[in-house]
Amino acid sequence: MTTSREEKHEFKAEVSALLRLVTNSLYTNREIFLRELVSNASDALDKARFQGLTDTNLRDRHEKAQIKVVADHARGVLTIEDTGVGMTRDEIALNLGTIAHSGTLKFMEQARAQQESGQKPDVNLIGQFGVGFYSAFMVADRIDVTSLSAAEGAEAVHWSSTGDGTFSVGPAQRSTRGTTIELHLKPDAKEFLDRWKIEGIIKRYSNYVVHPILLKVVDDKGNTEVDGKQVNDATAFWMRPTRELTDADYNEFYKHVMGGFVLPGDEPLGHLHLHADAPIQFVALLYIPGKPPADLFQEDRKALQLYARRVVVMESCDKLLPGYLRFVRGVVDSEDLPLNVSREMLQEHSALTSIRRQLSRKVLKLLEGIAKDKPETYEKIWDNYGAVLKEGIHTDSTHHDDLVELLRYRTSADDKLVSLAQYVETMPEGQPAIYYITGESLAAVARSPHLEACRARGYQVLYMADPIDEWVVQDLSEYKGKKLVSVTQGDLDIPEDEQHKHDAGAIAAAVDKSKQLLTDKVKDVRVSKRLRESAACLVDDSGGLSRNMERILKMARQDVPTRQRILELNPEHPFVQAVDKLAREAPSDDRLGTYVELLYDQAALAEGQVPDPAGLLKRFNSVLSGTIKI
Numbered sequence: 001m002t003t004s005r006e007e008k009h010e011f012k013a014e015v016s017a018l019l020r021l022v023t024n025s026l027y028t029n030r031e032i033f034l035r036e037l038v039s040n041a042s043d044a045l046d047k048a049r050f051q052g053l054t055d056t057n058l059r060d061r062h063e064k065a066q067i068k069v070v071a072d073h074a075r076g077v078l079t080i081e082d083t084g085v086g087m088t089r090d091e092i093a094l095n096l097g098t099i100a101h102s103g104t105l106k107f108m109e110q111a112r113a114q115q116e117s118g119q120k121p122d123v124n125l126i127g128q129f130g131v132g133f134y135s136a137f138m139v140a141d142r143i144d145v146t147s148l149s150a151a152e153g154a155e156a157v158h159w160s161s162t163g164d165g166t167f168s169v170g171p172a173q174r175s176t177r178g179t180t181i182e183l184h185l186k187p188d189a190k191e192f193l194d195r196w197k198i199e200g201i202i203k204r205y206s207n208y209v210v211h212p213i214l215l216k217v218v219d220d221k222g223n224t225e226v227d228g229k230q231v232n233d234a235t236a237f238w239m240r241p242t243r244e245l246t247d248a249d250y251n252e253f254y255k256h257v258m259g260g261f262v263l264p265g266d267e268p269l270g271h272l273h274l275h276a277d278a279p280i281q282f283v284a285l286l287y288i289p290g291k292p293p294a295d296l297f298q299e300d301r302k303a304l305q306l307y308a309r310r311v312v313v314m315e316s317c318d319k320l321l322p323g324y325l326r327f328v329r330g331v332v333d334s335e336d337l338p339l340n341v342s343r344e345m346l347q348e349h350s351a352l353t354s355i356r357r358q359l360s361r362k363v364l365k366l367l368e369g370i371a372k373d374k375p376e377t378y379e380k381i382w383d384n385y386g387a388v389l390k391e392g393i394h395t396d397s398t399h400h401d402d403l404v405e406l407l408r409y410r411t412s413a414d415d416k417l418v419s420l421a422q423y424v425e426t427m428p429e430g431q432p433a434i435y436y437i438t439g440e441s442l443a444a445v446a447r448s449p450h451l452e453a454c455r456a457r458g459y460q461v462l463y464m465a466d467p468i469d470e471w472v473v474q475d476l477s478e479y480k481g482k483k484l485v486s487v488t489q490g491d492l493d494i495p496e497d498e499q500h501k502h503d504a505g506a507i508a509a510a511v512d513k514s515k516q517l518l519t520d521k522v523k524d525v526r527v528s529k530r531l532r533e534s535a536a537c538l539v540d541d542s543g544g545l546s547r548n549m550e551r552i553l554k555m556a557r558q559d560v561p562t563r564q565r566i567l568e569l570n571p572e573h574p575f576v577q578a579v580d581k582l583a584r585e586a587p588s589d590d591r592l593g594t595y596v597e598l599l600y601d602q603a604a605l606a607e608g609q610v611p612d613p614a615g616l617l618k619r620f621n622s623v624l625s626g627t628i629k630i
């Protein structure tokens with residue numbers, strides 16, 4: 001709805017809080033405000049270009065796409081102007097007064113957490129949270145926005161605020177579509193009128209913006225000093241031939257892809273620059289980010305940018321790579337995509353499927369190459385994205401074998417990551433299977449008694465501590481003819497060494513007594529082949545859900561029944577032997593109940609669980625008091 005009156009509005013509470021933070025406490029890196037406003041202008045130009053392809057009624061359809069930055073020393077005003085889609089009255093009040101998405105809150109949470117831990121809130125990442133516009137209040141004590149929407153019939157609108165909790169919206173004069181943002185610079189921010197400073201900032205942060213950024217400078221007497229000098233490159237970086245580009249160039253463009261800024265030390269761990277001709281013609285420039293993007297596990301995460309002949313057609317297109325490669329960021333530009341269709345139709349276009357097929361293969365090849373030639377870099381990739389990549393084992397049967405070769409695990413041998421190929425190569429002679437253990441964390445699996453027999457035989461056990469590993473092992477029953485065997489499930493079939501050979505009836509009395517006394521706690525009791533030092537452990541049946549899987553499903557609020565487990569006793573353990581002796585010689589001795597319970601307690605404790613702490617203490621003390629002789 002349009003109205004000719006000037007109206008005052010209050011910012012939504014979270015915007016006010018954000019503004020207080022931005023205007024009062026952040027004085028490092030103030031220059032990023034320009035990057036944010038230029039990026040908004042560029043987005044608005046992209047939108048206009050895209051809408052103009054299908055909407056013949058769009059205002060100023062053939063208007064030249066450009067961004068103008070005007071430094072007016074006489075007025076003390078810095079202006080950023082674009083010929084983009086503009087905003088209607090309703091849009092301006094919504095976009096610059098409330099928050100259409102949850103970005104502000106997330107940004108505030110992060111800033112607050114930084115403040116609480118004694119750090120300065122990092123304003124640099126403000127753009128990643130979708131609240132970049134407000135960063136302009138770091139340098140301006142008043143902002144005037146004039147905009148004319150490209151929509152048919154829209155009227156020009158003026159927005160103004162001093163960032164103090166309110167803003168006003170009213171009519172304006174403007175004849176061509178686009179947006180002008182006037183920053184009335186604070187007395188201590190006049191440096192942002194300096195020509196060289198502005199050029200430096202634009203080159204640093206916005207060089208790869210594909211629209212020309214033109215600079216005009218007016219001196220303090222009102223004379224034009226510079227008129228319309230183009231400051232940025234304004235070329236599509238990805239169209240340049242690979243042979244002309246250096247690693248430094250690629251790293252620069254990486255910053256652009258990541259939204260203009262990356263944290264210190266965040267250099268891409270690899271990149272892929274692909275010029276493909278058949279069956280679809282496209283160029284892709286993809287990066288493996290040095291630091292995991294914050295939205296990696298969010299539904300609305302960013303994906304690759306899709307261009308059709310240098311025009312952005314989708315800011316974030318998740319059809320170009322499978323979900324398990326979602327950490328890859330970059331640009332895809334195709335000659336073969338129709339420009340004059342809706343976004344929905346584009347999403348379903350067959351060219352995307354073909355591009356996705358090629359990109360998936362190439363990214364996996366890139367990873368394979370890094371794993372082979374730069375194992376240390378690959379370890380970083382694995383630590384950052386291994387849990388995401390593993391999803392592919394379960395979801396992508398086409399690339400199953402390639403993905404299996406990319407798997408890395410820490411093992412019971414040491415802290416190094418190994419591939420399955422390395423594991424098999426270094427297996428001692430006679431080792432019949434590949435052993436693994438799944439659990440809640442690396443620390444938890446490392447102290448598990450289930451590893452004892454494998455350790456004693458010199459067999460490495462793969463540590464699987466990501467929830468997704470439970471699905472991986474379901475889809476990977478064997479590798480190079482060797483079965484993958486869980487050390488926590490089933491009757492572990494490890495060849496026994498001479499020293500530890502014992503017959504199944506070795507501790508028959510202890511086993512029988514435990515079965516009898518623990519009927520409501522365990523499904524069965526048996527002699528263990530996997531224990532060497534510990535007295536007892538709990539194992540799962542072979543097949544069926546593992547204990548860890550049960551835990552994961554319960555955390556995901558799925559209704560899974562708790563299955564009873566099997567208690568295994570170590571026939572070489574003195575406590576087990578003592579219980580066995582007592583059970584044979586005095587089967588009705590009252591103490592047997594306590595001892596057998598204690599065996600069960602130990603097994604549960606080894607897994608970090610104490611089902612009955614009070615009972616455990618009582619049992620513990622009754623045994624201790626019996627042993628201390630004064």
Ligand SMILES: Nc1ncnc2c1ncn2[C@@H]1O[C@H](COP(=O)(O)OP(=O)(O)OP(=O)(O)O)[C@@H](O)[C@H]1O
Binds near residue numbers: 084087096132134179
């Ligand atoms: N120059 C402009 N032309 C048209 N719309 C604009 C312009 N500047 C801002 N807007 C609108 O205001 C909204 C809020 O801008 P803001 O910079 O705060 O966040 P954002 O642009 O959504 O996030 P990000 O900067 O991370 O892309 C934008 O999404 C856009 O709709």
